[in-house]
Amino acid sequence: MRAANERVRVAFQGERGAFSEEAAIKLLGEEIELVPRPTFEALFTSIDEGASDYILAPIENSLAGSVHRTYDLLLERTLHIIAETIIPIAHHLIGCPQASFDDVRVVESHPVALAQCERFFAAHPHIKRVVAEDTAGSVRRVIERGDPAYAAIAGERAARVYGGRILREHLEDHHENYTRFVLLSSEPRVVADGDKLSLVVRLKHRPGALYYALEPFARRAINLLKIESRPVAGQPWQYRFYLDLQAKMGDPELDAALAQLRERADEVRFLGCYRSAQRTEKERF
Template sequence: MTKTKPMAIACFGLPGSYTYEAMMSYFDGKDIEPQYASQFEDVVQAVARRQVRYGVLPIENSSTGGITDVYDLIHRYDCHIAGEKYVRIEHNLLGVPGATLADIHEVYSHPQGIAQCRDFLKGHEDWLLHPYFSTSQSAEMVHKTGDVHIGAIANTISADMYGLTILARHINDNTMNYTRFFIISAEMEESDDMDKITLVLTTKHKPGALYHVLGHFFYNAMNMTHLESRPIKGRPFEYFFHIDVMGNIRNPATAIVLHNLEEHCNYFKILGNYPSDKGGNIR
């Protein structure tokens, strides 16, 4: 009997990252072959070039908002959203075995990790803060240096994987801190349980244009859950709008709303219709 080849998945960061946690949870029970990347664009490129089946990327944090570079990359490389996963974020300060909090002079983490721990870091204003590729790569780097004066902001999985000591627990400002992750694919996918639509559009350049666009959702009782604007390169003060709305494009009423909406936009594209995580990890 021929053995099925594992499904290749591109994952931002290294084993132990929050993206790793999202990937393992989303693909739980499936035979996968993770491929790790230190840049968002590397993940999206791998998907667009069909080197992997899916990619996993952070898209939005409940404390710091949307990760806009990821929206831009998905759109630029013509990729699609196949799913989402929410992961609770619990940052810790990690150091090498034997280090104490008093030993720390420098801290590494992903820029989002640093931003989400501002209150804790204000109590240590003498520390040098170094934005780094990802939380897990920060933990790996601290492990490799073996320096008691260097710490990393990361999760407990990274602490276990890289043999680090937790010097301070739960240091994120928001105790109910979650990150939403996108699972992306090269092709648009469909499933029976898809109930969330992500689309990108530009409005006509006239007063009230966005108001009229959003009215399509309001007057048709479609719940809009997210709105993110991004500047259009080379066109000052004009924007792409990334919108999440609940619905299934197979539903005739939803299809009519989206068709009518497209008629009132300069640019309109559905990035994905996929099963929502339904807040299963938010508690």
């Protein structure tokens, strides 16, 4: 049993200085204990292994789209969404302390980060790009190597953590670049003033199944915020649908819609009811 004065442990994928670390601190504050995990698989087993109390996982980027591995692992583990946060993604070119931009010949980073900086690479064709596991780990390796010819693309936090030098700021092609993260717990928790509901639904394989599943929500003016389909492992051409709804638990209209959904679907799994990040930001500022 954990002592009352022990810090809450939050696991994230990547190394210190990653965007996920920044998101965890934004959501829960500086007083948490951060638990880096090397892969998504290691991240999603961290609670069961006793390494963390919560998991923070990226679920969607405004440019790259959904993080499919997160969706798939959500079903493999019995985890529940209890909160979410959104952070802006700003990509910087980070070198070792003595480097200058003219020295750089090789840049490494996560493949998504590299893909979001196409204009930079088009303008500097002599710079070779190298795919790496994560953004922050790329900065760490650049600093350890100490070669001015090598740089990394990552966030400002990674530069501070590892003592790197920012050689160029805002390399991203689009400045409106955001990633949404969800906080996962092994125990369900319905937030009293939660206004966002996440479900996963498996439908009958017949014409109109998706329409009939969503119709009870549309008829009651319950807003569908997002829908994502993922294949069912081992059953070709069968799919589950992840739904985000703007709704509050206890609403009679929601209860009626969910009751109809359960009648029309083969499986309905409740993932969580929590406060939307957009609402939290509006109230904060």
